[in-house]
Amino acid sequence: MYVLVVSRGAPSASDPLRGVFELDQAKALRDAGLRVVVAALDARSIRHRRHLGISQVSVEGIDVVRLDVALGRLPAALDHAAHAAAMARLWRAVVHRFGPPDLVHAHFSRYAAALMRAGLPGSGATGRAVPLVVTEHDSHLRPGQTSRLRVEDCRVGLGGADRVLAVSSALAAILSSEYGVRAEVVPDVVDIETFAPHPTDRRHRDLHTLVSVGNLIDRKGMVPLCRTVIALGPAFPELRLRILGEGPQRAELEGLLARQDLGHRITLVGRRTRGELARELAGAGGFALFSRWETFGVAHAEALASGTPVLSTPCGGPEGFIGPGDGVITSGFSDPELRAGLTGFLGRLAGFDRDEIARQAAEQFSPQALAGRLGRIYSDLLEGRR
Template identity: 30%
Template sequence: MNDNSYILEVSWGCPSEKYPINGLFQFDQARALHSIGEKIVFLALDMRSFRRFRKWGYNRFEKAGIPVIEYNFPWGPFSPQLKYQAQDFSFKRAIKKIEKEFGVPRCVHVHCCQQAISVTSYCEKKSIPYIVTEHITPLNEGDAIEKRKEKALKGARTVIAVSNALARDVMRNYGADSVVIPNIVDLREFKYSDTKPRQQDLGSQKINTFEFLSAASANHGKGFDILVKAYAKFIGETSAKTHLTIMGDGPELPIIQDLALELGITDNITFTGSYVRKEFADNLTRSDCFVLASRSETFGIVYIEALATGIPVIATKCGGPEDFVDSTNGILVPVDDVDALAIAMKEMLKDYESNASRFSSEHMKFVSEKCKEKFAPEAVANEIASKLI
């Protein structure tokens, strides 16, 4: 190609069959920009542990019509200083090959300041503008690394935060202004359907089981321990038939399963383990309410996917969800509050049984359409493209 009209997208990974969510949101953005006519080259600086098996070093392929360059540097329990030295090395090696094949990019779009610190000196040297999209609240990795992050953010032409809460964190931690543009959400699999029987469509007939669904990686931040405790409290206070499905794998899954056993509610919970988007979408169409008790979310894509399917949600006031969850489409509860979450689950069931408007087919179809309009790839891609040079 050797055409410097392209945009270099820099991520921490690229989704693959083995690791389908690695760099998924970043690649969704690249694909959306590509779909509105931008020339994109996607670079994944994959610094994950050697426990995530993959080919070492440089790897070149195409995905969805986009040239993808991976530079894999599997590492062990290194310090942040050594990790970022490896990342700096990987970027320098990768960019030489990229320039040889594609020329110098007109702009660099980096996902997160952790990756941006390896790109800033290159952009300064080449006089290339760069923008940074922040997806996660950065951890404090020591003064030297934090100063590099601050320099990367303050040197960017634009910093994009995916939520208002994250924008405040970026300002508080690094003194950098940002604009808020939500994540692109690939909603092709998440479609509203009115084929699932609704209470108001059945007259006096009752639905046998009210289905709650939750999905995320089973780690401390997702609050599955709070959810299981709240669900146990909830079913102890209702005679209605309910069921909770928890989708996802992770380090705390055995702990959560043991907690469900200890609370005596294993007959009411199904654990599916790991999943892909299509499986999550299919389960949403069979569910009545999505619930996730996250302790922190800078955005919260699974909530958007649920709303796009026409399912009301219960979310926590943990950052991202406050931007799009309100009384018209769900309930917000405090973080780590078992009682409040149990009450919210009871309220959802009550609304369902009383044919409240939040469960009407007409209303949830409207919620689905507005959700897709706001988070559609083309809409968000055009907002991002307006910030690119």
């Protein structure tokens, strides 16, 4: 079976996390015996400097055909037309090099909609020869807060797909209520091998240190997390927090820490590679993130894969896989609720079964588990066409 995975981009030396989860899925499918090609459409603005045009590369053994075009933000109608034209160009390049696929698996309704608007095989009218599967995991899909551009992409891209997958029950509920789409829940894959805890990591865990991973943006809740850690400082004098990530809130966070973090408990580490993230998580007593909304919560799942218990807010995706043995979910987002959650979490850190946390995470999120589920979905679709 030849599967074309349609992605928002592909990892590169200058942007190692761009499209990394789509690539992880492609590697899982390849390792399960499928032939896989990735079609990567990166339509970000010109300020994201990169070589524009069509290129073909191999990324971790996966054939990737890239189209980099500098579109940026456009009015909805123009955006839709430009993405459709770009997708048609990318499709022609893929077919020229590798032939037509047996099945298309697009990530994000935005790219599925571009396929359909371009009238390509794998999209469009009933009875098309190539089935289309869409995985939705767009963090911008929140009730009452979704832009017109994304609403229209969801209606086109999800409404015309043969099968819609959502990365969490919370997101599946939104797709059902907002767009009338029935979605099957298939979580993101986690690089279990990279994040698996090693014996040396277990010996050097610091139970007084928490790690947080995420972009420094308002939705990730880094400001309330820092304020909560600072507020609990007198009760937990050895508590430390390391924040891995970059973003527009860095200056605000630096100002907050300069004024209030007089004990220098909190460190803004900056952006790190996946391997460096894994080492930080494996050496930490716990992971904490006070997001306002997560469609899935990849950082939460990576922490669990490393055997690190998780403190989370009730932000959507993580509630689907964080149980009492994995960590703590706060009762809400207010300052007293966040402080109570962190206090309870710190009190339990020494008692978590970290080997069991890692084992269950591997069972849920491993590449083998994902490939098995997707393989059954693909086979059902192709069997139904015969």
